[in-house]
Amino acid sequence: MERHIFALQLSHLLGESFSREWVYAQIEIPKQETHGDLAFPCFSLAKHFRKNPKDIAEEISLSIKHDVFDSVSATGGFVNVMLNKKFITSHTLKQLLSEPGEFGTHSFGEGKKVVLDLSAPNIAKPFSMGHLRSTVIGNAVANLAEKCGYEPVKINYIGDYGTQFGKLLAAYQRWGNSSLIKENPLHELKKIYVKFHQEAEKNPDLIEEGRQWFKRLEHQDEEAVELWTWFKDVSLIEFNKVYQLLGVAFDLTRGEAYYNDKMEATIELLKENKLLEHSEGAEVVRLDEEGLPPCLIRKSDGTTIYATRDLTAAIDRYQTYAFDESLYVVGHEQTLHFQQIVHVLKKLNFEWADRIQHIPFGMMLKDGKKMSTRKGKTILLEEVLKEAIDKARENIEEKNPQLENKDETARQVGVGAVIFHDLKHDRRNDVEFSLDEMLTFEGHTAPYLQYSYVRAKSLLEKGGFTSSSAAAEIDDPEAWSLIKTIRAYPEKIKMAYETYDPSTIAKHLLDLARSFNQYYAKTNIVNSHNKNEKLTLVYAFSLVLKDGLQVLGIEAPEKM
Template sequence: MEKHILALQLSHLLGEQFSREWVYDKIEIPKQPHLGDLAFPCFSLASFFKRNPKEIASQLAPQLKHDLFAKVQTAGGYINIFLNQAFVTEQTMKQVLTDPSSYGSHSFGTGKTVVLDMSAPNIAKPFSMGHLRSTVIGNALSNLAEKCGYTTVKINYIGDYGTQFGKLLAAYQHWGNEEKVRENPLKELTKIYVHFHQASKDDPSLIEEGREWFKKLEQQDEEALKLWKWFKAVSLEEFEKVYELLGIEFDLTRGEAYYNDKMDKTVKLLQEKQLLEESEGAQVVRLDKEGLPPCLIQKSNGTSIYATRDLTAAIDRYQTYEFEEALYVVGHEQSLHFEQVKHVLLKLDFDWADQLKHISFGMMLTDGKKMSTRQGKTILLEEVLNEAIQQAASNIEEKNPELQNKEEIAKQVGVGAVIFHDLKHDRRNDVEFSLEDMLTFEGNTAPYLQYAYVRGRSLLEKGEFHIETADASLKEEPAWPLVKWVRHYPETVFKANTNHDPSIIAKYLLELTKAFNKYYADTKILQNDQQNARLTLIYVFTVVLKDGLRLLGIEAPEHM
C-alpha cells in the first residue's frame, strides 16, 4: 500500500509526464535498515529537470506526508522513507486477521479464465524428472492465477500421437513381449524404444518402417490402433501414481490424438485464406515477414504434424473457454514452434492469438546434459519421489519416533523437498538434477520452511493462542523486519503471477522464514505483557507461510 501511496504523491508532484506506474517501478526497498523502508532515486529525473538529483530529492522530500510515513530523509540523490512501525504493524496484522485465507489475494482476474497446457508426458515413456518442471511450474501458476481471482483450466495435453509412436509400434513388432509389457509397461516399452533407435543406426530401413506404422495409425489400421490404445491405457495408469504423489489434479486430460478428426477444418481454413504453399511435397505456411521459417502443416507423405494439432487445439480451447490467457508450460526448446503457431493463428485473423503465451523453462540436466529417453538417459520421477519420502521417514524415525501420522508427514516433507528444489530456481534457467541437494533438509529447502512453520505452530500451542483474543498492537523494534516481509506478500503474489514465475514466491518464503527465525532467536516470545501480541505476529507468519507453500503445491505439516 505504501508504495502505491508514495508513487501517487510523487507522480502528482512531478507532473503528468511521470505516471504513477513509472514512479512505482522506480521505488526501491533499501537493503540497509538505516536507509529507510522505501527509497526513490532521483537520478533519472536529472536530465528532464536539468538539475542535480540531490537538489531534486531535497525539494521533493518535505512535500511527502502521510500517516504511514514516520520520517522522510534524503541521502545524495535518494529520498528515503521510514514507515510508522507501530501503525503499519497493527494495520498489517489486522489485514491478515480479518480474513486469513484471503490475505495476499487480488480480484483483477475475477470473471476471466486462464487455460494452462502443462505436464504433457508422452505415453509409453516413463514419467522422468524432465517432466517434473512442466508439471509443478504449471500447477503453481494455476494456484497463483486463482489467488488473483482467475478461473483456471489445467489441461494435461498427453503426447499420444506423432511419428515416435510409429517407431514404437515398429519396435514392438520386432522385440515386443506382451507378458513383459503387462508386467512392467513403461520400463519394457522404453526398453524396446531405446533398442529401436540404437538398431536404426545400423539399419536405416527401420526408420522408414516406423513411418509406415505411423501412417497405418493415421489410417485407423486395426492392429496399430489396438496396440496404441493399449500402450495409452497402461501409461495413464502409471502417470496417475505420480500425480497422486505430487497431489496434482487436472481439469482435463486430453491427448493430441483427440484432434485427429478435427484438423481437416483447420487445414480448410488455411486453404480459404490462401495461406498454404507446397514446399518439397509438403504443405507449409510461410512466415517470411515475421522473420520465421515456414510452419509445416502436412508432411510430404500426407501425415499430420504437431503444429497442425496445436493450431486445432488452440482454436478449440478458445471456442470452449474464451480464455484471457492460454499458458503453454513447455521447455524453451519449443520457443520457435509456439512463435510459428501464434503467427499462423494471427494470419487466420484470430486476434485472441496474442493471448497465447509460451511459459518456457530450462532443462533438467544430468551431468550438464539433457535427459533423453531414446538414449536411455532418464531418471524416473516416481523413484525420486519415493526415495525422498523414504529419507524423510528415516529422519523422522531418528529424531521423533513417537510422531503421529509419520507416513503422511514423511510424504509431505519428501514430496515438498522435490517440488521446492525445482521451483526455487528461475524457471528460465536449467536445473542440474542432484538427489543430494534435493533431499538436504537444511538451507534453502522445503523442509527448512516446513520446520519453521511447525516451530511457529508449536509456539502458538504452548502460548495457548486463540485468534478470538488476538492482539495486533505489537510495539517492538525486533518484530519490524518480520512485519515488513508479511506486508510484502500481496505484492509478491501479484509479481509472481504477472511474471509467471513461481520462484518469486519460493525466494520470498525463504526471506520471510529467515526473518521469523531471527525474531525467534532474538526475542523471548512467551514472556511479559507483549506475549499475546507477539503470538499474534507468529500466527500471522504461519498463515502467510502456509499459503505461500500451498501456492507452490507444497503442504505444511503441523508436526515434524
C-alpha cells in the same frame, strides 16, 4: 498501499513528464534497514531538471508527508522513507486476521478464465524428471491465477501421437514381450524404444518401418490402434501414481490423438484463407513477413505434424472455454513452434490469438546435459519422489521417533523437497539435477520452510493461543522486519502471476522464514509479559507461510 502513496506524491511533485507507473517502478527497498523502508533514486532525473541528484532528493524530501510515513530524508541522491511502524503493523494485522484466506488475493482476474497447458508427458515413456518442471511450474501458476481472481483450467495434453509412436509400434513387432510389458509397462516400452534407435543407427531401414506403422495408425489400422490404445491405457495408470504423489490434479486430460479426425477442418480453413502452399511435396504456411521459417502443416508422405494438432487444439480450446489467457507451460526449446502457431492463428484472423502465451522454462540437466529417453539417459521422477520420502522418514525416525502419522509426514516433506528444489529457481534458468541438494533438509529448502511452520505451530500450542484471542495491535520494534515481509506477500503474489514465475513466491517464503527465525532467536515469546501480542505475530506468520506453500503446491505438516 504505502508504495502507491509514495508514488502518487512523487509523481505529483515531478510533474506530467513522469507517470505514476514509471515512478512506482523506480521505488526500491534499501538493502540496509537503517537507510529506510522505501527509497526513490533521483539519478535519472538529473538531466531533466538539470540539477544534482542530491539536491533533487533534498527538495523532494521536504514535500513528502503522510500519516503512513514516520520520516522522510535525503541521502546521496535517494529519497528515503521510514514508515510509521505502529500504523503499518496495525493495518497489516487487521487486513490479515480479519479474513485470513483473503490475504494475498487480488481481483484483477475476476470474471476471467485462464487455460493452462502443462505437464504433457509422452505415453509409453516413464515420467522423467524432465517433465517435473512443466508439471509443478504450471500447477503453481494455476494456483497464482486463482489467487488473482481468475478461473484456471488445467489441461494435461498427453503426447500420444506422432512419428515416435510409429517407431514404438515397429519396435514392439520386433522385440516386444506382452508378458513383460504387463508386468512393468513403462520400463519395457522404454527399453524397446531405446533399442529401436540403437538398431536404427546400424539399419536405417527401420526408420521407414516406423513411418509406415505411423501411417497405419493415422489410417486407423485395427492392429496399430489396438496396440497404441493398450500402450496409452497402461501409461495413464502409471502417470496417475506420480500425480497423486505430487498432489496435482487436472480439469481435463486429453491426448493429441483426440484431434486426429478434426485436423482436416483446420487444413481446409487454411486452404480457404489461401495460406497453404506446397513446398517440396509438403504443405506449409509461409511466415516470411514475420521473419520466421514456414510452419509445416502436412509432410510429403501425407502425415500431419504436431503443429497441425496444436492449431486444431487452440481453436477447440477457445470454442470450449472462450479463454482470456491461454498459457503453454512448455520448455524454451519450443519457443519457435509457439511463435509459428500464434502467427498462423493471426493469419486466420482469430482476434484471440494474442491471448496465447508460451511460458518457457529451462531444462532439467544431468551433468550439464539434457536428459534423453531416446538415448536411455533419464532419471525417473517416481523413483526420486520415493527416495525423497524415504530420506524424510529416516530423518523423522532419527529426530522424532514418537511422531504420529510418520508416513504421511514423510510424504509431505519428501515431495515438498522435490517440488521446492525446482520452483526456487527462476523458471527461465536450467536446473542441474542433484539428488543430494534436493534432499538437503537445511538451507534454501522446503523442509526448512516446513520446519519453520511447525516451530510456529508449536509456539502457539505452548502459549495456549487461539485465533479469537489475537491482539489488535503489536508494539514490538523487534518484529518490524517480520511485519514488513508479511505485508509484502500480496504484492509478491501479483508480481509472481504477472511474470508467471513461482520462484518469486519461493524466494519470498525463504525471506519470511528467515525473518521469523531471527525474531524467534532473539525474542522470549511464550514467557514474555506481552505474550499474546508476540503469539499474534507468530500466528500471522504461520498463516502466510502456509498459504505460500499451498500456492507452490507444497503441504505444511503440523508436526515434524
